[in-house]
Amino acid sequence: MKNDAAILPERAKSIRFSECSGDGSGIKCESESVSGAVSQRACVYCGARVVLNPITDAFHIVHGPIGCASYTWDIRGSLSSDEEGYRNSYSTDLRETDVIFGGEKKLVAAIDEIMAIHSPKVIFIYATCIVGVIGDDIDAVCRNAEAKYGIRVIAVKSPGFSGTKKTGYKMACNAIMSLVTPDVLPEKTLGVNILGDFNLAGEMWIIKNYLRRIGVEVVANITGDAKVDDLKKAPSAQLNLVQCAGSMTFLAKKMEEVFDIPFIKVSFFGVTDTSDSLLRIAYAVGDKEVIQRAKAFIEEEKNRVIPLLNKYKKNLEGKKAAIYVGGGFKAISLIRQFQEFGMNTVMVGTQTGSKEDYEVIQHLVDENAVILDDANPAELEAFMREMGADILVGGVKERPLAYKLGVAFCDHNHERKHPLAGYEGTLNFASEINLSMNSPVWETISQGGIKYV
Amino acid sequence: MLELTPKKVSERSTLRINPIKTCQPVGAMYAALGVHSCMPHSHGSQGCCSFHRMFLTRHFKDPAIASSSSFTEGASVFGGGSNLKTAIKNIFDIYDPEIIAVHTTCLSETIGDDLNGYIQDAKVPEGKLVVHTNTPSYVGSHITGYYNMIAGFIKYLSEASGEKNGKLALFPGFVNPGDMREMKRLMKLMGTEFIMLPDTSGVLDAPMTGSYTMYPKGGTSIPDIRDLGNCELTIGLGELTSEFPADFLEKKCKVPYKTLPLPIGVENTDNFIMALNQFSKNEVPYEIEEERGQLMDILLDSHQYTNNKTVAIFGDPDTVLGMAQITLEMGMIPKYVVTGTPGAAFERKANALFEKFGVEGCVAKQAGDLFELHQWIKNDPVDLLIGGTHGKQVARAEDIPLVRVGFPIIDRYVHSYMPIVGYKGAIRLAELILNALMDRQDRDCDDEDLEMVM
Numbered sequence: 001m002k003n004d005a006a007i008l009p010e011r012a013k014s015i016r017f018s019e020c021s022g023d024g025s026g027i028k029c030e031s032e033s034v035s036g037a038v039s040q041r042a043c044v045y046c047g048a049r050v051v052l053n054p055i056t057d058a059f060h061i062v063h064g065p066i067g068c069a070s071y072t073w074d075i076r077g078s079l080s081s082d083e084e085g086y087r088n089s090y091s092t093d094l095r096e097t098d099v100i101f102g103g104e105k106k107l108v109a110a111i112d113e114i115m116a117i118h119s120p121k122v123i124f125i126y127a128t129c130i131v132g133v134i135g136d137d138i139d140a141v142c143r144n145a146e147a148k149y150g151i152r153v154i155a156v157k158s159p160g161f162s163g164t165k166k167t168g169y170k171m172a173c174n175a176i177m178s179l180v181t182p183d184v185l186p187e188k189t190l191g192v193n194i195l196g197d198f199n200l201a202g203e204m205w206i207i208k209n210y211l212r213r214i215g216v217e218v219v220a221n222i223t224g225d226a227k228v229d230d231l232k233k234a235p236s237a238q239l240n241l242v243q244c245a246g247s248m249t250f251l252a253k254k255m256e257e258v259f260d261i262p263f264i265k266v267s268f269f270g271v272t273d274t275s276d277s278l279l280r281i282a283y284a285v286g287d288k289e290v291i292q293r294a295k296a297f298i299e300e301e302k303n304r305v306i307p308l309l310n311k312y313k314k315n316l317e318g319k320k321a322a323i324y325v326g327g328g329f330k331a332i333s334l335i336r337q338f339q340e341f342g343m344n345t346v347m348v349g350t351q352t353g354s355k356e357d358y359e360v361i362q363h364l365v366d367e368n369a370v371i372l373d374d375a376n377p378a379e380l381e382a383f384m385r386e387m388g389a390d391i392l393v394g395g396v397k398e399r400p401l402a403y404k405l406g407v408a409f410c411d412h413n414h415e416r417k418h419p420l421a422g423y424e425g426t427l428n429f430a431s432e433i434n435l436s437m438n439s440p441v442w443e444t445i446s447q448g449g450i451k452y453v
Numbered sequence: 454m455l456e457l458t459p460k461k462v463s464e465r466s467t468l469r470i471n472p473i474k475t476c477q478p479v480g481a482m483y484a485a486l487g488v489h490s491c492m493p494h495s496h497g498s499q500g501c502c503s504f505h506r507m508f509l510t511r512h513f514k515d516p517a518i519a520s521s522s523s524f525t526e527g528a529s530v531f532g533g534g535s536n537l538k539t540a541i542k543n544i545f546d547i548y549d550p551e552i553i554a555v556h557t558t559c560l561s562e563t564i565g566d567d568l569n570g571y572i573q574d575a576k577v578p579e580g581k582l583v584v585h586t587n588t589p590s591y592v593g594s595h596i597t598g599y600y601n602m603i604a605g606f607i608k609y610l611s612e613a614s615g616e617k618n619g620k621l622a623l624f625p626g627f628v629n630p631g632d633m634r635e636m637k638r639l640m641k642l643m644g645t646e647f648i649m650l651p652d653t654s655g656v657l658d659a660p661m662t663g664s665y666t667m668y669p670k671g672g673t674s675i676p677d678i679r680d681l682g683n684c685e686l687t688i689g690l691g692e693l694t695s696e697f698p699a700d701f702l703e704k705k706c707k708v709p710y711k712t713l714p715l716p717i718g719v720e721n722t723d724n725f726i727m728a729l730n731q732f733s734k735n736e737v738p739y740e741i742e743e744e745r746g747q748l749m750d751i752l753l754d755s756h757q758y759t760n761n762k763t764v765a766i767f768g769d770p771d772t773v774l775g776m777a778q779i780t781l782e783m784g785m786i787p788k789y790v791v792t793g794t795p796g797a798a799f800e801r802k803a804n805a806l807f808e809k810f811g812v813e814g815c816v817a818k819q820a821g822d823l824f825e826l827h828q829w830i831k832n833d834p835v836d837l838l839i840g841g842t843h844g845k846q847v848a849r850a851e852d853i854p855l856v857r858v859g860f861p862i863i864d865r866y867v868h869s870y871m872p873i874v875g876y877k878g879a880i881r882l883a884e885l886i887l888n889a890l891m892d893r894q895d896r897d898c899d900d901e902d903l904e905m906v907m
Contacts, residue, residue: 039499045500
């Protein structure tokens with residue numbers, strides 16, 4: 001019997017235990033959160049903002065009251081090799097009179113004021129919750145501004161209530177399409193686009209370096225360390241590599257439709273997934289030399305990294321992992337990675353995983369593992385306790401929860417401290433979870449007879 | 454870093470760049486967390502609740518619990534009544550708090566949700582409570598939301614029974630749990646019986662026990678909030694933050710009030726202690742006198758390192774005014790004092806301080822932002838920056854030391870446990886400021902000028 005005291009009746013279908021997977025009903029996911037639940041989920045605006053924010057030379061004006069701008073100011077450790085404009089926060093800071101009389105004039109003035117200070121190539125205008133309600137025609141404002149200044153001013157309509165974070169990803173993908181779609185399709189090159197890496201802690205650089213090593217040229221990074229002019233070259237790529245599938249599959253499909261670029265899904269978390277992805281990229285590109293070089297590179301990296309990983313393995317083997325992350329694809333990669341370390345995943349949840357994701361997850365984990373969609377802290381606590389998790393992998397809101405329970409923690413989200421992608425990322429990941437699980441701090445805090453999870 | 458900030462200040466009337474404030478609901482959430490066994494509830498889109506919890510978690514490094522009405526398209530057209538009804542039922546069923554404190558958002562305010570009506574119609578289990586306040590995000594700032602929520606608790610719960618309880622009502626201002634603990638310590642030392650609302654100590658600085666509890670031990674109790682109406686006197690600390698709830702309590706329950714600046718620095722703490730002395734009629738104990746004397750000793754020992762140093766201070770209005778006071782007391786010149794929160798009283802009070810200490814060329818600004826402060830610094834630099842984490846980009850760009858004080862501080866630990874109020878808090882501030890200035894002197898001086906003894 002599972003601990004169901006902490007489960008809202010409406011939530012029961014969003015949680016399942018692998019053992020009862022025979023009824024064919026599947027997990028309830030991709031739905032709205034229950035009113036009153038302490039959900040860990042964010043909103044449509046947040047989804048749109050996190051995808052577009054890493055474009056380093058774009059200007060992002062948040063049209064709405066100040067909060068939405070304050071909470072997202074420089075929050076996403078996306079690194080830049082050059083421009084720093086995206087690390088500022090721009091907002092129309094709507095006040096009561098704007099809500100009564102409309103905010104359009106203010107938005108027009110805000111664009112004028114930005115143009116007086118800078119010379120941006122593109123401005124994204126995010127419409128937050130109340131903009132539609134007060135009836136601002138931001139499309140018209142954007143059109144007029146484009147005509148006046150000869151730059152791209154793109155509306156991102158992302159009122160928080162209009163869906164889940166995933167809806168926001170779509171809005172961002174539409175904005176990117178609007179930015180990169182040329183009048184005439186360019187000649188194809190041999191290069192590829194990388195979709196869905198946000199260059200957290202410099203991960204885009206690692207992946208680009210790998211591709212360079214195997215002889216694959218990168219046309220556009222979408223959106224980690226991206227610049228507007230590079231993004232505009234994206235239609236000339238021969239292949240799209242989709243990394244964060246949750247946010248970018250929509251864009252990949254659009255690009256396939258409009259630019260005739262096929263895509264493959266890749267993951268650079270863990271030795272297996274990284275090697276697998278590199279090989280698949282090489283075959284997809286179809287160049288013999290690239291395939292040769294990929295094989296050699298993988299061999300070389302594996303020989304370098306696996307002995308190092310084995311050193312951690314004795315500390316990690318047999319430990320139990322709990323996962324609570326944004327997307328399903330990342331959860332899947334993490335489960336595989338824990339398997340590589342000899343660890344067992346006992347609980348896995350996501351904020352926005354799809355039905356397909358959950359099916360894969362179910363096949364990867366043990367039969368008594370707990371799977372949950374859009375979980376709240378009470379559920380996370382109950383199941384981590386029950387399953388005796390040694391470490392939780394999650395984001396900012398999960399960190400203090402894990403520590404209060406006496407469970408080790410690794411941030412695999414915006415606050416990751418080291419790159420976790422690729423071979424060196426796998427080493428970093430092993431090192432981080434080893435550091436947290438085997439830190440002397442557990443000895444210190446266990447003194448006095450307090451027993452933890 | 455921030456090379457995009459031009460030196461030339463251009464006319465800006467609408468565009469907000471790099472804000473020094475955030476919206477009302479997060480302040481309301483913080484206030485509600487300072488009530489024992491209370492679930493703060495955000496009546497709006499899910500993102501609001503998520504952002505606020507993230508913001509508070511990043512500052513306090515502790516779980517910040519709150520629920521959301523999870524608005525959908527439907528709710529934004531037909532109103533959020535049914536969302537709130539479902540939410541109230543679910544929250545009591547599963548999370549079982551004693552009280553739910555609902556605050557609104559820009560969305561629920563704009564579509565005109567009638568919270569009074571919704572709550573009257575809601576099914577609330579016997580012995581449980583639901584209160585609310587209106588926190589339109591497009592008015593004021595998080596400070597406004599904080600005091601609105603305090604007034605919301607008073608509106609629903611506080612009553613004057615006709616019999617006084619002999620206690621002091623204290624509104625602590627928008628401060629950390631560490632400050633609230635220090636205020637309580639001082640009141641106890643002064644032999645004052647008090648009720649403090651809110652009290653986030655024991656909630657957002659709860660100890661590690663090995664088990665997670667949604668409602669830690671701390672927080673003002675519901676009986677105490679009811680009993681606020683029977684207090685003899687209210688002291689509102691932080692005049693721009695606490696006057697509103699103090700006035701509200703006076704109007705509702707006839708409790709007279711006085712407001713004082715946050716007790717940051719010598720004079721402000723003296724005033725707080727004297728007010729406690731007048732209230733309790735107890736003499737100031739030696740323990741407090743000793744702390745004051747230590748502070749005097751420290752300020753005197755170190756004055757040569759702070760004299761005439763210029764400083765820029767940004768953050769929440771009462772905190773900034775308090776920091777202006779203590780830096781002036783240390784012989785420094787608070788050249789720029791800026792708050793993002795709108796309100797002309799801030800500038801008046803800051804200018805009065807400049808005049809009192811006879812310093813010239815200092816600028817105070819309400820409803821300002823960090824971009825403009827950065828431009829001022831580019832045109833006329835300062836020796837030190839005091840404020841929250843978001844100043845670190847400016848500090849790096851201009852190579853100025855940053856002393857982290859205020860909200861939010863999301864890139865350092867321990868700060869929320871340590872007071873900046875009282876004489877103890879002033880001693881800590883003196884140490885932080887001196888370390889920053891003296892570390893800089895050590896870093897910048899020539900080899901032959903590196904002093905072993907300072």
